[in-house]
Amino acid sequence: MNFHRALIPALIFASLMSLLAACALGSTPMSFGQIFNAFIGRGNAGDIVVIWQIRLPRAISAFCVGAALGASGAALQGLLRNPLAEPGILGVSATASLTATFAIYYGIVSISAWTMPIAAILGALLATTIIALAAVKTRSVVTLILIGVGLSSFAGATMSLLLNFAPNPFFLADMINWTLGSVANRSFADILFALPFLILGLGILLSARRGLSALTLGEDAASGLGVNLKKQRVLIVLGAGIATGASVALAGAIGFVGIVAPHVIRPFVRHDPARTLIPSSLLAGVFLVIADIGVRVLPTQNELKLGVVAALIGAPAFIWIAMQRRSLHD
Amino acid sequence: MTDLLFQNITVTGRVTQVDLHLDCGELVVILGPNGAGKTTLLKTALNLIKPDKGQVFYGSQDNQSLSPIERAKCVSYLPQIRPMAWPNIVRDIVALGRYSHGASLGRLKGQDKMAVNEALSACGLTHFSERRIDSLSGGEIARVHCARAFAAKAPLLIADEPVAALDLHHQFKIMDLIRDYTRGHHGGNGGALVVLHDINLAAKYADRLVWMKDGHILANGTVKDTLTTARLADIYGVSASINETSVQIHGVLDGQPNPKA
Numbered sequence: 001m002n003f004h005r006a007l008i009p010a011l012i013f014a015s016l017m018s019l020l021a022a023c024a025l026g027s028t029p030m031s032f033g034q035i036f037n038a039f040i041g042r043g044n045a046g047d048i049v050v051i052w053q054i055r056l057p058r059a060i061s062a063f064c065v066g067a068a069l070g071a072s073g074a075a076l077q078g079l080l081r082n083p084l085a086e087p088g089i090l091g092v093s094a095t096a097s098l099t100a101t102f103a104i105y106y107g108i109v110s111i112s113a114w115t116m117p118i119a120a121i122l123g124a125l126l127a128t129t130i131i132a133l134a135a136v137k138t139r140s141v142v143t144l145i146l147i148g149v150g151l152s153s154f155a156g157a158t159m160s161l162l163l164n165f166a167p168n169p170f171f172l173a174d175m176i177n178w179t180l181g182s183v184a185n186r187s188f189a190d191i192l193f194a195l196p197f198l199i200l201g202l203g204i205l206l207s208a209r210r211g212l213s214a215l216t217l218g219e220d221a222a223s224g225l226g227v228n229l230k231k232q233r234v235l236i237v238l239g240a241g242i243a244t245g246a247s248v249a250l251a252g253a254i255g256f257v258g259i260v261a262p263h264v265i266r267p268f269v270r271h272d273p274a275r276t277l278i279p280s281s282l283l284a285g286v287f288l289v290i291a292d293i294g295v296r297v298l299p300t301q302n303e304l305k306l307g308v309v310a311a312l313i314g315a316p317a318f319i320w321i322a323m324q325r326r327s328l329h330d
Numbered sequence: 331m332t333d334l335l336f337q338n339i340t341v342t343g344r345v346t347q348v349d350l351h352l353d354c355g356e357l358v359v360i361l362g363p364n365g366a367g368k369t370t371l372l373k374t375a376l377n378l379i380k381p382d383k384g385q386v387f388y389g390s391q392d393n394q395s396l397s398p399i400e401r402a403k404c405v406s407y408l409p410q411i412r413p414m415a416w417p418n419i420v421r422d423i424v425a426l427g428r429y430s431h432g433a434s435l436g437r438l439k440g441q442d443k444m445a446v447n448e449a450l451s452a453c454g455l456t457h458f459s460e461r462r463i464d465s466l467s468g469g470e471i472a473r474v475h476c477a478r479a480f481a482a483k484a485p486l487l488i489a490d491e492p493v494a495a496l497d498l499h500h501q502f503k504i505m506d507l508i509r510d511y512t513r514g515h516h517g518g519n520g521g522a523l524v525v526l527h528d529i530n531l532a533a534k535y536a537d538r539l540v541w542m543k544d545g546h547i548l549a550n551g552t553v554k555d556t557l558t559t560a561r562l563a564d565i566y567g568v569s570a571s572i573n574e575t576s577v578q579i580h581g582v583l584d585g586q587p588n589p590k591a
Contacts, residue, residue, distance in 0.1 A: 220407075221412075224406070
């Protein structure tokens with residue numbers, strides 16, 4: 001039990017450590033003394049720029065994206081009663097990056113900096129709504145995941161279409177960033193535009209977390225316990241849609257984090273979906289910060305994309321989790 | 331004290347103009363072949379299915395006017411047992427019974443904690459309370475669900491085939507628990523409405539039998555009054571002999587097969 005109590009403080013500590021490591025590591029490693037001085041605005045000007053303009057915003061972006069995806073994944077898994085549900089698998093991230101790309105393509109983004117996160121969130125909400133509506137109709141989670149795969153493929157195909165018609169190479173590079181997912185060159189301003197939505201989405205998910213515990217018994221029994229099923233669905237769809245959309249606006253589509261983090265957390269919280277949310281959120285944040293450090297320090301010719309690294313680790317984990325499921329769960 | 335009243339309930343194609351009353355402290359068993367409308371009827375009481383006509387009352391309150399939480403405080407629901415989505419811990423599952431009282435799993439206090447501990451011990455689960463549900467046998471799992479329903483301390487209990495697929499010992503054990511609940515143990519003092527498929531079990535435990543077929547109630551009364559060979563032939567299409575409350579089924583009646591089979 002004490003172990004369980006220590007989980008969240010331990011994860012907060014790990015989060016801070018990972019952010020510190022992200023500041024220290026890179027093409028030119030920095031000592032803790034240098035980081036500390038740069039933090040409080042002393043030390044040499046180059047260090048201050050590296051910390052405040054490059055490494056810290058990048059690391060915080062990675063953390064925020066992970067936090068949003070970890071919580072969304074855990075919440076969708078609770079709602080759909082399946083450990084394989086995740087914004088990436090269900091096509092939510094792909095749809096969000098598609099609508100964001102549309103917004104760039106048609107120049108809507110130039111209207112206001114807010115249009116980008118809003119476009120991504122609308123896409124994410126569209127996808128989560130389709131999934132949730134399908135979830136009411138079909139009891140089979142396999143069908144649901146197939147619908148997600150369909151959404152994902154459709155968004156991917158439309159994205160390819162836009163790539164075909166890309167007016168210039170800059171635009172092409174931009175779009176590839178969206179599809180692959182990256183937090184390179186993010187500034188505090190970018191974070192600021194995504195953060196309100198992120199907090200709103202996470203807040204909605206947390207407000208609805210008690211119902212997720214009840215859903216372990218199945219929908220009828222949960223309703224018998226006093227869960228308002230309709231409201232529960234709407235809140236989770238809204239929360240996951242808004243949080244995922246905000247994360248896509250910040251970093252593009254990054255998959256599989258939302259599946260791996262809750263899976264690791266569950267045994268520590270007695271498999272209670274409600275208690276999975278916050279730890280999954282923190283752990284997924286730490287995952288992405290560490291993965292992004294890897295992206296930066298690996299001596300590759302072109303910098304790897306964070307989403308690619310996440311998928312390289314996450315996809316095998318997905319397969320493993322899927323194979324472990326017992327057939328009686330459908 | 332809350333009684334349960336079904337008034338003229340009609341769900342098109344499944345239940346037709348059903349009137350049924352359940353008194354406090356009464357254990358009523360609904361019997362009938364598959365597709366008779368038993369589960370549908372139970373679900374109208376829980377607002378899981380909205381009847382096309384008719385109303386369900388808890389005491390004096392129309393159940394449609396209650397919020398899900400208010401309804402859950404009046405009636406505990408024990409649906410047919412399905413596998414859990416997650417391998418939860420027994421104590422946490424029982425604690426879900428306190429959902430309508432606002433309890434969060436893992437942070438039980440005061441009354442919630444007491445209710446959960448009482449329900450665990452009533453169902454003989456105290457030793458299992460920290461076990462994972464997927465490490466338990468079917469009979470133990472059924473007891474966990476019973477404890478979950480009792481922990482709510484609701485005046486009414488609605489159970490849909492609570493003993494399906496259980497061994498004999500556990501069938502009687504579960505029915506004992508439900509009967510005790512209606513007799514004022516385990517925090518209940520209200521009625522229980524139970525769907526069963528086993529006539530002998532029903533005859534042993536029920537204060538009243540409700541016989542359903544094709545969406546209608548064909549008979550409603552004490553075991554002595556309603557359990558007859560003619561009724562078994564009519565409802566199930568089987569020939570049987572009855573000795574007081576024990577029933578022996580001989581087989582399917584010729585020329586009158588089960589219409590739903």
